[in-house]
Amino acid sequence: MSSEDLKESCLIEVDNFLRENEKSLEDYECMPKLKEPNSGIFNNILLENEFKYDYDEMKILQDEHVGNLNSEQLFAYEAIYKVVDNGLGSMFFVDGYGGTGKTFLWKTISYKLRSKGKIVVNVASSGIACILLPGGKTAHSQFGIPLVLTKESCCQIDKGSKKAQLLIMTNLIIWDEAPMINKWAFEAFERTLQDIMNGKIGIPEDGESIVEIPRDILIQSSRNLIGDIVEAIYPNLLENISVPDFFQDRAILAPTLDVVEEINDYVLALMPGDAKEYLSCDSISKGDDDVGVDLRWITTEFLNEIKCSGMPNHKLIIKVGVVIMLLRNIDVSSGLCNGTRLIVFHTGISVIGAKIVTGTNIGDIVYISRMSLVPSDANVSISFRRRQFPFCVCFAMTINKSQGQTLCHVGLYLPRPVFTHGQLYVAISRVKTRAGLKILIVDDDGLAKTSTVNVVYPEVFQRIYR
């Protein structure tokens, strides 16, 4: 092969990789171009990718899946397909507890429509859920939803852009884990759709009620509240610690980060072995002097104190055997995404060795190094960077972080009620069986209660499969 041909082959290969991620060499001025550029249909890679599906293969998959649908899945499948096929335009909210086959339904509908040459855009609110959808992406990346949202936000989709063309031609949008995203994200997306398509869908939904929790699910509390919930979910911790997979299917959920940290510190202290401490290196983002804050007051110690959602703490303490959760999408194709849980087996100076225990790559061994992270939390008004391992300890996790996980034992600890629509539903639907669910609700005096404020339907408890 001549060096010219070799160069062309390399460029084709690079172009193919870029196309898988909805870019091409044409998007980069500095890159050499292909001799015969692949302009594709409509000169739009997003549409090109949607029309790449092999109709016969989709038909086979569709037949396989439809034949297996249970009656409830079939009902939803037929209702949705009828509306899409007739171009009627509608919105469906498909409600189902964890593991009852929602993703299976999305797949079936996607195969069916794709086998007919229709376009289905599959998104999920979290990275961990989107890898389970055929051709899935996070809602943020697919719709250009801003990381920092306000009431007036719009998505970063320009009229006439490739993304706008795709949305105009789309027959169905499937949004998995929808309740777990800030409502401003939907409002931003709706505004954007109105802008590029002149349409309006959906009506506001809201509601709040007191939900009485059945006795068999409640934890009878002593005065050691955290000890009680830990014992309910991680019984006889010291004896069971060496049992393979003991931690794999268990987690305690709580509404806020401070409570989650308290539980994690408690369990960490119970575990045998030497604790290793990893400190981050924090710095103000360069050139970010427009925040209206006198930067002379922002000391390193001040930055170190900042704790926010989606960001590891300045001080990370772990031991061998500890369960951790990734806080960034590192390599989605290898199952290393935001929300993946792992168990630490090596605590090196610059790398942490861990085994994946959730998602698509269970059992894989990975080594994680430090990375530079910036907060995406809208409540953090200072732009700063933190160089730290991109994970947190996760015997307990926030309800929001638990989306996409299906577990055998879930402890829900509510020292204060859930605070956003759908949160209690998400927490409870993480568990596979009613027997695996334990809830501890605490009043202002630290005493166990039997009810909590909620914004979903009480029937949820009657229909968890036993």
Ligand SMILES: Nc1ncnc2c1ncn2[C@@H]1O[C@H](COP(=O)(O)OP(=O)(O)OP(=O)(O)O)[C@@H](O)[C@H]1O
């Ligand atoms: N009708 C079906 N026939 C065969 N297998 C099914 C069917 N429905 C679901 N499953 C299987 O059950 C398991 C759980 O289903 P699925 O992942 O679709 O649930 P889910 O409701 O999306 O869960 P979660 O809320 O946790 O995301 C999967 O392995 C799926 O393949």
